[in-house]
Structures are given as C-alpha cells and as structure tokens.
Amino acid sequence: MRITEIGAGTIGVSWTVLHAAHGHEVTVTDPREDLDEAVREGVRRFAPALGADAGELLDRVRTEPDLAAAVGNAEIVQEQGPERLAVKQDIFTTAGAAAPADALLLTSTSGIVASDIAAGLDADVAARLVVAHPFNPPHLLPLVELVAGERTAPETVERAAAFLRAVGRDPVVEHREVSGFVANRLQSALFREAVSLVRRGVVSPEELDRVVTGSLGPRWATGGPFLSFHLGGGPGGLRHMLTHLGPGMSRRWADLGNPTLDDETVEALVAGTEAAYGTDYDRLTGTSDRAQVAVLRARGPEGTEESR
Known part of the structure; x- marks a missing residue:
C-alpha cells in the first residue's frame, strides 16, 4: 500500500x-x-x-x-x-x-x-x-x-x-464530535489535578509520577476506569462501588483544583520535571519505549479489537 x-x-x-x-x-x-x-x-x-x-x-x-x-x-x-x-x-x-x-x-x-x-x-x-x-x-x-x-x-x-x-x-x-476527543480530555483532566497538587505543595512532579505509575497506571493498563471500579465493588460490582464510595468521590469532585498555566506555574513545573528527569530526549525516549513495549507485551491481545 x-x-x-x-x-x-x-x-x-x-x-x-x-x-x-x-x-x-x-x-x-x-x-x-x-x-x-x-x-x-x-x-x-x-x-x-x-x-x-x-x-x-x-x-x-x-x-x-x-x-x-x-x-x-x-x-x-x-x-x-x-x-x-x-x-x-x-x-x-x-x-x-x-x-x-x-x-x-x-x-x-x-x-x-x-x-x-x-x-x-x-x-x-x-x-x-x-x-x-x-x-x-x-x-x-x-x-x-x-x-x-x-x-x-x-x-x-x-x-x-x-x-x-x-x-x-x-x-x-466515537459516536459524536467533541473538542479534544476522549483520550486527550481524560489526559487533560488528570493533568489539571496533577498541576494543582504540585502547585499546592502536596507532591513534587517526580513524586506524583510515582503515585501514578505505582497505582493508576498498572490498573488502567489492564482495565480502565469503569472496569477497575466494577471490580473494586467486589461481587456487587459498580453499583456497590458507587453506592458506598460514590458520595465521597462526589465531594472530592467539588474540591478538585482549577489551576492556570501562567508563566510562574509553567516555570515551576518545568524546573521540577527537568530536575527529576533531565533533558536527554533520546535517553528518556528509549527508556520509555522499552517500558511501554514490555507493558503491552504483558497485557497481550486481550482488550484489543483483534480479539473481539
């Protein structure tokens, strides 16, 4: 072709x-x-x-x-x-x-x-x-x-x-058009709260990345948010999860941050990230690519269109 x-x-x-x-x-x-x-x-x-x-x-x-x-x-x-x-x-x-x-x-x-x-x-x-x-x-x-x-x-x-x-x-x-589509909207939502937490002094950029790679990352690599919560509800599934933990989650929605990417915020985020990881693009890309290949191989074909 x-x-x-x-x-x-x-x-x-x-x-x-x-x-x-x-x-x-x-x-x-x-x-x-x-x-x-x-x-x-x-x-x-x-x-x-x-x-x-x-x-x-x-x-x-x-x-x-x-x-x-x-x-x-x-x-x-x-x-x-x-x-x-x-x-x-x-x-x-x-x-x-x-x-x-x-x-x-x-x-x-x-x-x-x-x-x-x-x-x-x-x-x-x-x-x-x-x-x-x-x-x-x-x-x-x-x-x-x-x-x-x-x-x-x-x-x-x-x-x-x-x-x-x-x-x-x-x-x-996807069933309808929406600006940013689905993946970028999800990424933007998570990054907005990540920026808020870093700017509030709760964690550093490197520490926040460790939180994600040690919890949400592996979980979502195999299930995604809905399946993860469905399993988190035990035999009662998503209904049990939302009935018992939904009210607390809803309260946290109201408390999520709404930062702006002004010059001061951008400089702080860049400084913290570069201090943690450096700026060697080839090295960082190679490490990331190898890790992503390993995750995808471990995940296998389950969940892809080819297996349906």
Whole structure:
C-alpha cells in the first residue's frame, strides 16, 4: 500500500516507522529544509522499539517536499501538520485535489474536529476525511480515535478502521464530535489535578509520577476506569462501588483544583520535571519505549479489537 505522511515531526515519523515495518511504501512530505535528515534520524530512533532494522525500513521510505507531488499516487494520506485550523484546511484543499479520487484522508489532529476542517472542502474530499487521532507514540500505542465529521461518509470510517487494524492498531469509533476527543480530555483532566497538587505543595512532579505509575497506571493498563471500579465493588460490582464510595468521590469532585498555566506555574513545573528527569530526549525516549513495549507485551491481545 502507498501511504503519504504529511509532517515529519514526532507523530509523522512514528507513523512512518509503523507503516514501513508492515511492508508499506511511505512518502513523507514537509516543507522543512532538513526533511531527509529528520526522517532518517526519526526512523533510526524509533525502529529498535519494534525490533526492526532501520536500514530496511528506510528502503521503503522516500521524501518529497512538494505536497501535491507527495500525494499524487497515495492510497492513504495521513496529516500531522500544525494544530491550526486554517493550516489543516489549506493542506486538505491541496491534498484532496492532488490525491487519487479514492484516497483515504486521515488527520492526526489532537483536538480539531473533522467538521471544522472539512468546511469549505469539496463534497467528495470532505466525504473521505476522518479524524484518526493516535496516542503518542503511534508506532507503539494501539489506540486510534476515529471521529467522523458531519460530511464524512460511513464507508470512510469503515475503511479507516480496517486499515488501522491491519497495522496492529485498535481503532475506537466515537459516536459524536467533541473538542479534544476522549483520550486527550481524560489526559487533560488528570493533568489539571496533577498541576494543582504540585502547585499546592502536596507532591513534587517526580513524586506524583510515582503515585501514578505505582497505582493508576498498572490498573488502567489492564482495565480502565469503569472496569477497575466494577471490580473494586467486589461481587456487587459498580453499583456497590458507587453506592458506598460514590458520595465521597462526589465531594472530592467539588474540591478538585482549577489551576492556570501562567508563566510562574509553567516555570515551576518545568524546573521540577527537568530536575527529576533531565533533558536527554533520546535517553528518556528509549527508556520509555522499552517500558511501554514490555507493558503491552504483558497485557497481550486481550482488550484489543483483534480479539473481539
């Protein structure tokens, strides 16, 4: 399959590694002057986590700075451009006109809904456009949120889901559009309280991370919030849990923090995090990737779309 990745940042190169590892031909397009170098370095950085040879993957990857030329024979177009509505609209105006008439158009946007991106696009282009929001890094983490816009054709969602399953992802088709989708909204909610707790002096950034990795992280890796509480209720399940512990939880909702990311808060968070972990991106990424691979292997296929 011929796939074009628009954007040579972390997400675009991560997708490139995944697709090349599955034997697909990948073209990466980006106007940046260091496009070739960025793609080579990214592939070499991410390939080991998949047990893949970077040189073999790069044999399936080419670069093309011109967007129209890059999508000219693509079967799948994935966009990872700047998170600005006008930019994404311009990208899909060009890509929609230059790509084959049956090419699937996916956007990895982290929060802009497909209906807004499709506004002003030709009907046939809008019908082939769907949000396919991954969780970083997409070459490792299985979730992809599929969110149709008002003009997205049902068969586009079906084709996107089939394509993503074929490269080992677990697409979750969401029932309606909402800014930020589901995963980022959950992440934002948890991070808001994390920031509040750190700023109130309850814990440091490193200590808060240890709380999560020693409790919620392992629990949610195997069950998620609803199943976890369902099991936490014992034989009575979620009903027992909410009946007995729900009132206290509800009181805590009213006490959750509502911090702002002003300059002072940002500086405090960055200083605490850098003091705990340093700034060696390659080292931190390698450690994180190895740990995530181990968790996913231990978790096995249960809970993925392939096992249903």
